[in-house]
Amino acid sequence: MAGFDMPQWFAFLMVFIGGGLGSISRYGLALLIWPIQGKFPWATFAANALACVLLGYWMGLHTGGSLNEQRRLLLTTGFCGGFSTFSTFTAESFRLWQDGRQTEAFMYVAGSLTVCMVCLFLGLKMATLNP
Secondary structure, three states, X not given: OOOOOOXXXXXXXXXXHHHHHHHHHHHHHHHHHHHHOOOOOHHHHHHHHHHHHHHHHHHHHHHOOOOOHXXXXXXXXXXXXXXXXXXXXXXXXHHHHHOOOHHHHHHHHHHHHXXXXXXXXXXXXXXXXXX
């Protein structure tokens, strides 16, 4: 929640701006990866992994006191929320399954969860090494 020193409207504004920036960044990443995408949803995979690294890093900075509440809302709730793509990830997993590509669907789900957990951990570690 927003801290006592920040008006609620400002907290919403930070999330709104960060979400917009995250969304257009995700779209840009998709355009960048599209030529090499093939049938596997690499753009979503990359967006989720990168969002987890950033989220872990910014969480670590916030926990260590190097990131104030306004910037935390802008970067973690806003940017990472707009940049990561769990709903798209779920739809793509379902589509792989429906297309009879169960092994790929399983690998996509398991790989995404594993890579994103490792990325979050790496981001946290990066924040403690270089605040």
